[in-house]
Amino acid sequence: MRHLITDIFAGHLFCAAGLATMTAALRHPVGSAMRMGAGIFPLILGGLLAFFGLIVFSRSAFRLCRRGSFSFAVLAKAFTRAFSLRTFFPAVLVGAGMLAFVGLLSAFGFVCAVLVLVIVSGFAHHEARWREILPLSLGMAFFGVGVFVWGLNLPLRVLPI
Amino acid sequence: MELLSNLSLGFDAVLTFQNLWYCFLGALLGTLIGVLPGLGPVATIAMLLPVTYGLPPLSALIMLAGIYYGAQYGGSTTAILVNLPGESSSVVTCLDGYAMARQGRAGAALGIAALGSFFAGTAATLLIAAAASPLAEFALRFGPAEYFSLMFLGLITAVALAHGDFFKAIAMVALGLTLGLVGIDVNSGVERFTFGLPELSDGVSFVALSMGLFGVAEILANLELREKREVFTQNIGSLLPSRQDLRAAFKPVLRGTLLGSALGILPGGGAVLSSFTSYTLEKRLAKDPSRFGKGAIEGLAGPESANNAGAQTSFIPLLVMGLPSNAVMALMVGAMMIHGVVPGPQVMTERPELFWGLIASMWLGNFFLVLLNLPLIGIWVRLLKVPYRLLYPVVLVFCCVGVYSVSNSVFDVGLALFFGFVGYLFLKLGCEPAPLLLGFVLGPMMEENLRRAMLLARGDASVFFTRPISCTLLVLCIALILLLAWPQARKARETAFQEG
Structure with missing residues (x-):
């Protein structure tokens, strides 16, 4: 039952990706059989993707219909359960931490970026505590500078100044 | 005799102080990261890739291969002690390995896994060395049409042998092929699917993609589960298996090695299929199948050797044809490219010391693993005690840092986050990411060969269809597709992955 509902979403996703690929591919020349253009291969791939997405979708829709449980309400319930704020909260914090790393690295240096990354993403775990995360972030900053900058000579800016 | 002279050439290249050190270091680091729960070989290799940047190509490849075996082996340690498979090929190790650990025989389980893997690794290395030359000669006859058909067959088998839903796996392959097309088209020079971003004109960074799909995504999924793990740290018992254990394990190891070596060569096969099939086989052959899942040593020894042999022989298509057969090999292609080695049949003739050196280092890597793991097991156990919130x-x-360092671009880190x-x-949608990665690597190669052909x-x-080799390959493809459409075969495939 559960996988039938997820397959409905998966099918839509593949279909959408396939159609998007086909539309984008149409901007490029298709070419001839001998000299294939830049558009033909993505066009075929997009078509295949949409086709298999349709199979995945219709197969599970058919089975759900036969059980009589194919309704918008069932889908909406599954969707809100899968993407509720409570289940999604850790992902948001990890994402925020990585985005901070991206934003801070070139302007403020490696140490700042790692401190923020570890602190923000560290709180994604439900048992996170300040007295563990703070030492961990400092430790990772020192370790990172030692290993990546001095040890491996990666061209990273260390400090803001 | 040619085999011996080739191998001695390889050992000459490897047996320098520097290369031995990197082989050792790779195996050590690979095990260290691989032991951490939730990190399979793909994520481990991607994470440790920057460590190899400053090295000469041979040392870097030796180290990467060491990392791979280490990660593989570390995964089975986690499976035995924590009941957490680091990747799909150690799922079966969990079944009987963890059961043995619960009975206080964790040491014997770890010992058998190490010795079985070493035996399988040695046999598979010899097989690679013996098969490489004739296969590479054969591969030189391949033109673009043959390459295209071969890759097509590879993708179809990868889908057929991947566990999970068939249609979703095909869709994932198609998605991967499409993602591989992002960037400048080599034939016409136009930019495709770049959304006007100059960072994408060289294509999607391979490391960012694999790190996102296998590293970040795994973390996000783990954070959602709020379960506690039970680690067996007390009474691991003697690491050396008893004579009785050895006798019981001997035949399964032998069968596992044979099975794994054969299945590993198949595209998409590799370690996962080998271990599952070996478990099923051992269960069928056992006098008392009900012992399986309750600490039967055959159920551990067979799959562990099969898995290692399969991991090893999956190097054959990569080294001989330049075609990766699974996600790890796809990563190895990326790593080889970074070091300026284009994988393919020409590597053997143009850079024999590199080719044979890598093969020789495979055996050494396995040797170091046994040396390393048996004494260091205490450290790995302590590492497993580190709570996930700190890990x-x-x-x-x-x-x-790994993603950033490939081309010093923060854009790639953002991309890794996106793919995460x-x-x-x-x-969440139950789609396996491994076929996508395979499609991503093969996408550009397939398009180029299709257009050239x-x-x-x-x-x-x-x-x-008129060129014989290409025709044979395509007929195999069609046969495989027909086989998959046949309901009974589909059922057999499903049960093979559900065993245990």
Whole structure:
């Protein structure tokens, strides 16, 4: 039952990706059989993707219909359960931490970026505590500078100044 | 005799102080990261890739291969002690390995896993060395049409042998092929699917993609589960298996090695299929199948050796044809490219010391693993005690720095984050990410070979069926597709992956 509902979403996703690929591919020349253009291969791939997405979708829709449980309400319930704020909260914090790393690295240096990354993403775990995360972030900053900058000579800016 | 002279050439190249050190270091680091729960070989290799940048190509490849075996082996340690498979090929190790650990025989289980893997690794290395030359000669006869058909067969088998839903796996392959096309088209020079971003004109960074799908996504999924793990740290018992254990394990190891070596060569096969099939086989052959899942040593020894042999022989298509057969090999292609080695049949003739050196180092890597793991097991156990809330921020830092360092671009780190969320979505939707990665690597190669073949044949598509090798490969493809459509075969495939 559960996988039938997820397959409905998966099918839509593949279909959408396939159609998007086909539309984008149409901007490029298709070419001839001998000299294939830049558009033909993505066009075929997009078509295949949409086709298999349709199979995945219709197969599970058919089975759900036969059980009589194919309704918008069932889908909406599954969707809100899968993407509720409570289940999604850790992902948001990890994402925020990585985005901070991206934003801070070139302007403020490696140490700042790692401190923020570890602190923000560290709180994604439900048992996170300040007295563990703070030492961990400092430790990772020192370790990172030692290993990546001095040890491996990666061209990273260390400090803001 | 040619085999011996080739191998001695390889050992000459490897047996320098520097290369031995990197082989050792690779195996050590690979095990260290691989032991951490939730980190399979793909994420481990991607994370440790920057460590190899400053090295000469041979040392770097030796180290990467060491990392791979280490990660593989570390995964089975986690499976035995924590009941957490680091990757799909150690799922079966969990069944009987963890049961043995619960009975206080964790040491014997670890010992058997190490010795079985070493035996399988040695046998598979010899097989690679023996098969490489004739296969590479055969591969030199391949033109674009043959390459295209071979890759097509590879993708179809990868889908057929991947566990999970068949249609979703095909869709994932198609998605991967499409993602591989992002960037400048080599034939016409136009930019495709770049959304006007100059950072994408060289294509999607391979490391960012794999790190997102296998590293970040895994962390996001783990954070959602709020379960406690039970680690067996008390009474591991003697590491050396008893004589009785050895006798019981001997035949399964032998069968596992044979099975794994054969299945590992198949595209998409590799370690996962080998271990599952070996478990099923051992269960069928056992006098008392009910012992399986309750600590039967055959159920551990067979799959562990099969898995290692399969991991090893999956190097054959990569080294001989330049075609990766699974996600790890796809990563190895990326790593080889970074070091300026284009994988393919020409490597053996143009850079024999590199080719044979890598093969020789495989055996050495396995040897170091046995040396390392038996005495260091105490350290790995202590590492397993580190709670996940302290572990994943560290992994994230490694991921970010690893992705950044490939081309010093923060854009790639953002891309890894994006693919992390995409991968998380895939996990929720029950779509395996491994076929996508394979498609991503093969996408550009397939398109190029298709276009070249059509150009050479003056637009006549029948070339794929008139050239004998290409025709054989395509007939195999069609047979495989028909087999998959046949309901009974589909049922057999499903039960093979559900065993245990």
